[in-house]
Amino acid sequence: MNEITCQTLVIGAGPGGYVCAIRAGQLGQDTVIVDAGDLGGTCLNVGCIPSKAMIHAADEFEKLTQFADASPIGISASKPVLNLKKTVAWKDRIVDQLTTGVEGLLKKARVRIVKGHAKFLDGKTVEVEGETKTLIRAQSIVIATGSAPRELPSLPFGKHILSSTEVLALKRLPKSLVVIGGGYIGLELGIALSKLGSKVTVVEAAGALLPAYDKALSGPVVKTCKRLGIEVHTGTMAKSFNASESTLLVEDSDSNEVEIEAEKVLVAIGRRPVTDGLGLDQLVIDMDGEFIKIDQQCQTSMSGVYAIGDVTGDPMLAHRAMAQGEMVAELIAGEPRIWDKTVIPAICFTDPEIVVVGLSPQEAIEQGHAIKTETFPFLANGRAKSMEAEEGFVRIVVREADHLVLGIQAVGRGVSELSAFFGLACEMGARVEDIAQTVHAHPTLGEAVQEVALKTLGHALHI
């Protein structure tokens, strides 16, 4: 058995873990990172990046499909043909480039990479089961084991019942796909497959699609589903799958049972933290439900043991994990750090995209703020019009007393790129005046943000 002694051990090489390890290495810590799978974790291999690649391919395909009919912008083309194998191979190359890049960054930071499943023996010792067994002793250990798709007990994952991971690796487009779960993962992939040509049905237990978002923001996405012919069953529970018939039995809110055609089923009901096999029972770690409980410095209940990312609960977002990973590496290096972020932006890469930063009007009111809130539609934005992206709007939420920007949300094509600007405004403690009095380049979608700020002050110019 190999034995390694190091200062910092990171378990899990997803975005939280690898960022933590790189930063630890930069700070001169003798660092080891362990992962049984490919570097980059869910995000790079089977999550954020590959799904965005597939969404891009679907958008391109849809564009050509529209040109084949009659496009208002004077472009016509013949009907496009999809070679999904090639699409997936293209996506895999992107993933390969990025994971290779991560490996290079880790090496540059002099981080040692150990392949295998990590298991705690005690709070300072981890056994890694890979090709060989490795015993790693570390002064500090960071748990960054992430999350995995949650399974429905009645519909275990298999040949036809897929998680997002398998959907992103499909060799052949299914004729029909039922998506169980109308959250962002289900809709991102459902919309993509619908654009590529599958007959998509979405089954959501709650009363509306994207239940985590307010109706104003989810409205344009619902509209897209209609346009694409995506059948939506809300208030509906999935019951069982009939493989021979390729049908999914569901029960609607009136207890009526309905059979839906389903060559494949995507179960996207959420993600669960990955802690199995980690040997947490060897430690005295406090849990928060199924998640690892952490404090404001990502410390677990055991000193010297940290946890970051999805394994610590919501919001399960790569950029949160990365920020936590960076903070923990610096804490271990003795820097004074605390989790003091004002906002964590969240984005749905649906069509159109949704960006949520800070407080929605309702959240602000629930938190006791007297607020002013305004929206500005992309219909009145020149850039949006010129790129056929008139759907959607920007919304701002400000505190009435001093005009502090509490939140900015937007729905519209390409608004994900505005999230950086929304986040900066909130982190800096900007007032709505600060946005209104900043010159925004013309013609850009960002002008809509300045306009919504002006509108809040009672003098929007372009509406």
Add this chain to the structure above:
Amino acid sequence: MGDYVIKLPDVGEGVAEAELVEWLVAEGDVVAEDQPLGAVMTDKANVEIPSPVNGTVKSLGADIGDTVAVGAVLLRLEVDGEGNADDLGSAPEPVDAPAIAKADTPPSKPAPTKPEPQPVSTQKESTPSLVEQGVFTQFRKDGERPLASPSVRRSALERGIDLRLVPGSGPIGQVTHADLDSYSTSPPATGRRPQGVPKLDVREVKVVGMRRKIAERMQQAMSEIPHITIVEEIDVTQLETLRSSLNAKKRDDQTKLTLLPFLMRAIVNGVRAYPEINALYDKSENLLKQFEGVHIGIATQTDRGLIVPVVRHCEALSIWSSAAEVSRVSAAARDGSADRSELSGSTITISSLGKFGGLATTPIINAPEMAIVGVNKMRTQPVWENGMFVPRKVLNLSCSFDHRFIDGWEAAQFIQIMKSQIENPAELFLEPDDE
């Protein structure tokens, strides 16, 4: 009319210079012969400088706190007749217009008989305050998260500043880097009180006279002497019984007994066993001078600061005469009448703050002595005795020793002798075996 120059006279004690601690006159004041003009300080004594002639103060030659050499010009008077300026060989000052105007002005006010106010000046901070800049300074409501950019938050964390306490100067109370800077130089005493107004005045008090002397001596003692301080608990129940019974029977002409005379006797008996503790270190000769006589300094708080008058030859004093001496020399120190012999020559010192004496102190040795005995406050506390708690009067002694010359063992033994004698007061009065 002529100028009369007054120079710093030889104030004795072989000093070459003295610190000016007080002006009793100001420019333009009319002074009479023998009227005190000011005071200079040498070692521990203040010396007043009288005017040798009648005249009007023309100019002062030094500021309070200045060190003036003997023979240097202290001030100039304008006098009837010739004056002494020429005699002293210094050219008369050029006569300019204001000087003439002043000379022609009839004497306006009599010389003050009281000293001028202490050299205290008040001025604003040099950087304009936020309030002066017209910037709205806000304090947040309790529990409200401070508004600050990420880099300000990080900087506060790294500088150990609680951001919640920093008033923000941003338009809506955002904390800026500049706010952190001004907070870290002067955190507002008002803390989190909502709408509190930060006070920005800085009072400047010159460190002069006694205070400067005390500061120098403390600094010197602390930096030259490696102190070892031992704190021991002493049961004074028996001694207190004895003391109150003696006080109840005392004659009117006897001074009321405090704890001090008893402690002094314990010191006398302690240093008899450990004479190295009753010694002075002569640095220039690298000699320890052990004294047979025990001259105990009594650290005394006065209006001017800490003074240590001395009770001499404690080994020869009765309890009653010790009490009388302590009372006499400390009174003399307080009213400023103590002479040099009463203010110097101690071989060991007692420091007692009575009921304000705290639980323990780390007294600083009165250099070049070897030890100082700090007396902490007396208190009644339960003591487990014969299967029950009984109330006992106890106090702590905090004694510091010069660890260059006194080892921990000797120091501890010395304290044990004192403890034993005080706890069994009869021992205080046992005559030592003749050797």
